[in-house]
Amino acid sequence: MSTVTQTPCVGRPRAFDTEDALAKALEVFWRKGFEGTSLTDLTQAMGINKPSLYAAFGNKEQLFIKAIELYEQRPCAFFYPSLEQETAYQVVEAMLLGAASSLVDESHPQGCLIVQGALTCSEAGQAIKQTLINRRRDGEIALCERLQRAKDEGDLPAHADPLLLARYIGTMLQGMAVQATNGICPKELRSVAELVLTHFRDAFSKN
Amino acid sequence: MSTVTQTPCVGRPRAFDTEDALAKALEVFWRKGFEGTSLTDLTQAMGINKPSLYAAFGNKEQLFIKAIELYEQRPCAFFYPSLEQETAYQVVEAMLLGAASSLVDESHPQGCLIVQGALTCSEAGQAIKQTLINRRRDGEIALCERLQRAKDEGDLPAHADPLLLARYIGTMLQGMAVQATNGICPKELRSVAELVLTHFRDAFSKN
DNA sequence: TTAAATTTGTACCGATTGGTATATAAAATT
DNA sequence: AATTTTATATACCAATCGGTACAAATTTAA
16 A cells, blocks of 8 residues: 555656655655645655645645655664564664664754654644654554563563653653754764663663 | 833833733743744734734744743743752752653643744744754753763762763753653653653762 | 546635734823 | 824735646547
């Protein structure tokens, strides 16, 4: 199932690649946020006109939704793949170091689209704001469940609180996203991640 | 030195209180961010007309600057007063518990204006975005200097890295601000703060 | 070769954006 | 009482917002 409309076999063919155009839109939303991005910004970056944008993606809001879906599937996305690590420590390590690397990767905008895409907005953007809140929550819930599994498997000690730990790691990741927009240098961000990892290992690792 | 223009003794007197109006503006900016707030939002909340707003505060950008100055001076501001605690641990404790309390205080909008006021924006808002980045940085620098003093006084162990610790606490505070906009419940946010404090005490406290 | 289907570019829509000109109202000063 | 000074309310400004109508262009199917 593709995230974009598929081209039919009749009628004039599209002059642009929808995946490429969506990637360009993602890049703009990432830098400017949902409401900070205008349709002019989008059509210029995507190299298409407004009617083409609306025909291919619906409207600005639906385009943004498709952009965040692409965002979570892009090669450097680190969150959900981290859950598949073998141990709780390795999961957290993959997340924190992945964040420390990806959030300041200069091949794309700094920070996290899910955090900075619509942290605050006007009434018109409340639906998008809530969508991003839900995405952040979903991530923490998934981490919580992974840590609960680790506890069940004896991979985390009995005194560990999976929900609290997931909130803690989630808070750190969101804070690191803000640091990335601040322009923190990659080395410093990685040092912060490593400090958290040391804490986690000392307090919860069984090795 | 007041943050607002003082009323002269000649001419028609102002029909509104500038401090009250500024407090109303702060409340709106806090909820909607700089660019998510329109002049109509502001004038309605402040109970004044646009010419009065411009005469008293300059323009939208200058009004926002005055709002963040008021924000940092309001009674529940916790950051800078925390620096005056006696020990490094008490400083960090005051910050984290103050944040856990203030960020979700229901007597005002959730989260932190300095974080969510303009995390992303259009070209028109870049100056405000940078202003907020600088404010965040200033806070971390001040904390770093306080922790360095603590180290000099023997209040922090020799292996402690003030800059890294300040970045770590700053990252947590910024993450907690995002959690607050997520709608996290006060108890959970406090638990996260306490987990960080436990870590800090275990790793760096000399008591 | 014609008809049907689809995309393209242009030009436009009403609504809203931040900001201001202007005339009137209300005060202190002379 | 007349003048000066400032604040008020209304009405307006050009520019931009997200979104669309429409006709020309380009393709496949009949």
